[in-house]
Amino acid sequence: MKKIFIYIIVVVLGLLILVIILGDFMSGEIKDKANNPYAYEFDEFKAVDPSMIKFKEARRIGLNIEGPKAIDVKNDLIAIAYKDHLQVIDSSGLERINMPIKGPLTAVSFSPEGALYLACQNYVLVLSPEGKTIDRWEDFGEKTLITAIAFKDTVTFLADAGNRQVIRLNTKGEILDSFDGTGRLDGNYGFILPSPYFDLEVDPDNQLWVVNSGLLKVENYTDDGAVRAFWGKPSFEIEGFTGCCNPAHIAIMEDGSFVTSEKGLTRIKVYKPSGELDCVVAAPDDFEGDSEPADIAVDENGKIYVLDITSGKIRIFERNII
Amino acid sequence: MEKSPENKANKRREFIRSTARLTLAIGIGGVSGLALSKSTKEEWVWQIDPFECTQCGRCAEECVLTPSAVKCVHAFDLCGYCDLCGGYFKPGVIDLHTGAENQLCPTAAIKRDFIEEPFFEYTIDEDLCIGCGKCVKGCSAFGNGSLHLQIRHDLCLNCNQCTIARLCPSDAITRAPASKPYNFKGDFTKS
Amino acid sequence: MKNNRIAIITFFSGLLISVVSFAQQRFPRPDFESDYLVPSPLAPEPRWASMEILDVVILLIVLVLTSWLAIKKRSRRGILYLSVFALIYFGFYRNGCICSIGGIQNVTLTLFNPAYAISLTALLFFVLPLIFALFMGRVFCASACPLGAIQELVILKPISIPSPVRKVLGLIPYLYLGLSILYAATNTDFIICRYDPFIGIFRMDASFEMLILGGSFLLLGMFVARPYCRFLCPYGVLLNWMSSFSKWHLSITPSECVDCKLCAHSCPVDAINKPVIEPVSNRKDINKFILSILILPVLVLIGGYIGSKSHIYLSRANTTVSLAELMITQPELKNDPDHIDVQTFLASGKTMETLLEEAAVIRSQFYYGGWILGGFLGLAFGLIFMGKTIYRNRKDYEPDKGNCVSCGRCMDYCPVGKPDFDEIMKQIK
DSSP states (O other), X not given: OHHHHHHXXXXXXXXXXXXXXXXXXXXXXXXXXXXXXXXOOOHHHXXXXXXXBOEEEEXXXXXXXXXXXXXXXXXXXXXXXXXXXXXXEETTSOEEEEEEOSSOOOEEEXXXXXXXXXEEXXXXXXXXXXXXXXXXXXXXXXXXXXXXXXXEXXXXXXXXXXXXXXXXXXXXXXXXXXXXXXXXXSSOOOOOOXXXXXXXXXXXXXXXXXXXGGGTEEEEEOTTSOEEEEEOOBOSSTTSBOSSSOOSEEEEOTTSOEEEEOSSSOOEEEEOTTSOEEEEEEOGGGSOTTXXXXXXXXXXXXXXXEEETTTTEEEEEEEOOO | OTTOHHHHHXXXXXXXXXXXXXXXXXXXXXXXXXXXXXXXXXXXXXXXXXXXXXXXXXXXXXXXXXXXXXXXXXXXXXXXXXXXXXXXXXXXXXXXXXXXXXXXXXXXXXEEEEEETTEEEEEEOTTTOOOOOHHHHHHHHHSOOOEEEEEOTTTOOOOSSOHHHHHOTTOOEEEXXXXXXXXXXXXXXXX | XXXXXXXXXXXXXXXXXXXXXXXHTSOOOOOOSSOOOOOOOOOOOOTTTTHHHHHHHHHHHHHXXXXXXXXXXXXXXXXXXXXXXXXXXIIIITTTOSOHHHHHHHHHHHHHOTTOOOBHHHHHHHHHHHHHHXXXXXXHHHHTOHHHHHHXXXXXXXXXXXXXXXXXXXXXXXXXXXXXXXXXXXXXXXXXXXXXXXXXXXXXXXXHHHHHHHHHHHHHHHHSSSHHHHHTOHHHHHHHHHHHTOSSOOOSSSSOOOOOOSSTTTOTXXXXXXXXXXOOOOHHHHHHHHHHHHHHXXXXXXXXXXXXXXXXXXXXXXXXXXXXXXXXXXXXXXXXXXXXXXXXXXXXXXXXXHHHHHHHHHHHHHHHHHHHHXXXXXXXXXXXXXXXXXXXXXXXXXXXXXXXXXXXXXXXXOXXXXXHHHHHHHHHO
């Protein structure tokens, strides 16, 4: 009698072992371990009220070179700086210039005269509209990392993210002076740049606007480096900027409106010259997940050129005609 | 006696056994010799490539240890010391105060210390960290990506086959030589 | 293929890093005005950084000691103490990882995967017990293997398993060995480690499922001695081969067997062969033997065919194949934002074609692997059948060298050489 009891136990245990091993093994590798209980959720902030979106994507231009970095637009010409290439195409997509450059390139700008200014980390190349090298400006400092170039009359501004300063140059590329933004209105922080996103633009009224990305603000500076005005507020909502350092890139339209591009919540928005939100150009869902912030440029007709770095495309947005 | 059939059979049997033994010995020798020609003096450990990691949350769940041997590591050199830290605060917080309801970390394992205006230092309490990677996602999306996941070798049991490595959807966990057991982000001046 | 994939991934991630590194790695941190020092992350050393050599030395000492205790000293007690030590050291202290059984997979991976090279200690852990088995019998099982030791200690009331059942269940380790080699060679998984029932007990931490598995094995081990060793352990197959032809193996009796039958029921693993009266070798037996030889290639072919037919099923354990199948059978998962594997694949930028190609390559590896695995099993089955047709003349009670785990219980039971018994024998004479 006792022996039978043992036999039963043995058989039951043997079957149990078989069921556990085979059950686990046969359930396949990829199963219902699907969702992530620790997902970082910010979908609610990705959603944008459709009535806020007043632009539509009119065209896309696919890029045939790896690693686009920066974009600028002038007179029907689009300049794209890649990691180690410069490419200029016209609006029909026809290639005008394609030249390798010992990079890494960090910024590109058309001067008002149509010359091409290229920032290569710590030096600047000045190219003729045909792509011939005219000048090379260097020796800005050891840590220099130029992230933007803008022009005002005879002055060229460089945004030096590495040294957290704005450099003013004359037409020959000689340093006039530089400022670090400590002449602020409230507090005395200067430019706070947790990451290498540091853009500046000159508006149609010849005012210099610098993005103090760590403070999530866009600031207007006088010629001697004092803050005259600023706008921008930290918020996850659509009106504000969020994260460590936003907006990553700005562009200014003919009417003085600001176009902003953000990282994290990759959205493109238009702000009125007063700093009040005007409308949305592209919502986060228009970009692939975990996209790098897109560089942006605007042309004379108010079209917005978005350099979608992650997918390697130029996406051209036009304002809806009401 | 020498020629008895039994003795003969014994001898034959002994011969077969010796031959079999020799064959097996050659077998072991062959296999181990082949393996030896490739073997390394170095041991292997498991480690995460932070650039491959997609923060799927499995490191917190699949490690044979509870809590996981995967911990969040802070590459201070890369950190922006931001006030509004994407890895520390939940998305959408309005006031940047350090109350639990504002913290992203499910176990409140990140410590925030004021350094100077406007900079804050963030340190990980590894006793509390469960390696879920939530903060890594937040830091990578909104910040510099200075927070990243690494396998802590003072905890890791160095299983022959790492369970997380098998289930990692982005194949980010591989064997690394024990002499280079970490893939920290950034450049460090080791002191 | 997976290696190629890893190589490609590494190459591209290298490219990516070089792009990103400029942006992410080198950007200078804030210049602090206060005397704040930027800390570096801690990098604790691997736990067992220098212990691997010690492990090999201890393994070697345990093997030598057990051999001496089993063959020269004939001490069951010594072997028992050593096995307790092995359980505490290799099991609970070293958490069961570095292990000879799992070493099968490391050796296989080394031979098949150009990116992996076995460490010298792991190789020694694999080879040493085999060499010892070839000369001394399975002394490793007796007291160096923590899995064997934990089962040895829970043996309570072992029942004898009928020989046919034993033979059938004894095929499982061959299957397990074949599968574990197949999965290690295709870089799919280390199934020996995955289904190690006692590792959770050694670590005092495991999933619920695995704890149940470990508990079941221990409970079962109270009545069926060493269930893992006998009916699952893939390393046991190799040790069995070695030990079958071992030069010096422990003997039940120190001198001449007196056929007292005392040892007959002492063996918990049914590894004592009873004396066999010389059978008359007749026509029928010879025919059976010839048949078993003729049937061998047929069995190998049938096994191989079945193995190759099940390759699709077998390959499902591979994550790449599994993912590819999932993407085809359930394309709607592409729209499930919560499915980690599918979403990670979609975000990785890898095309469906590449995934299918990779999966196809792995599948074809499984196809050929399936042939070899099946053929191997057919061969094992045939040889066991053949063994049944051979009778061997046996006068005394002898250990079944292949299955004997050298635990030494029988030596305790054997009266020969014990002073009292010798005295009585003298008087009788």
